[in-house]
Amino acid sequence: MSDMKDRPYHHGNLRHALIETALTMLDEDRNWTFTVREVARRTGVSHAAPYKHFRDREELLRELARIGFVQLGKTMRNAMTSAQSSSRMQFIAVAQACIAFASGKSGLYCLMFSSDADKTVDPQLHDAAMSTFGILLELLEKGQRDGSFRQGEIAAQAAASWAQVHGLAMLAINGQLLEDKVGPEPIRAALNVLLDGVCCSV
Structure with a gap:
């Protein structure tokens, strides 16, 4: 299925995937102005998915x-x-x-x-x-x-x-x-x- 809400289950470890994406974005832009929504999009998961692992951007x-x-x-x-x-x-x-x-x-x-x-x-x-x-x-x-x-x-x-x-x-x-x-x-x-x-x- 291609529905966005199912995509997180294609990641063996969603938390790890989100962190790796955020670290890559940090390397690319040399700043941390990105949003959780952007990290989710780059990871290929729904906008709500990161909040299963991080309460907010500050925790990430x-x-x-x-x-x-x-x-x-x-x-x-x-x-x-x-x-x-x-x-x-x-x-x-x-x-x-x-x-x-x-x-x-x-x-x-x-x-x-x-x-x-x-x-x-x-x-x-x-x-x-x-x-x-x-x-x-x-x-x-x-x-x-x-x-x-x-x-x-x-x-x-x-x-x-x-x-x-x-x-x-x-x-x-x-x-x-x-x-x-x-x-x-x-x-x-x-x-x-x-x-x-x-x-x-x-």
Whole structure:
């Protein structure tokens, strides 16, 4: 049958299909101005079908943001485990991986840190974001234990590190890391400046 109301049953997992469609639209347009109706149309289901899985557009956006944090966390973890053993090199690898993730999935990354991804009303989104942030805390703690990083308040070091990496990511997304302004390797140079203030003297 071709009736619209029957189409959802052609999807083995409608929730997954809706999310994949929304992520694709996010990649294409680099924003999240789309409506649930548009996501339904692109997925090939009735306008009412998405509401079986998401109460409203805001809930869908929060789920996309949660997925983004999970993906970013995996990216960071992979970078940390594949880098050289020194804490400094692992830090640089993780930071560069974050910025590459942001550049490659700019729409999703911007959504993750937007007011539409309200972590106070979604415990799962909050947990995913904190788990990702926990990787940075873990790396800083490791650096302090092995003597690579200065002893100090982990939360303060994490805030400074996250602020710089996030700032570099946003500059990269907006195409503002121009060589004539910030040199040929601005990301690596900026990270080294940050680490020179965090690392112990060799």
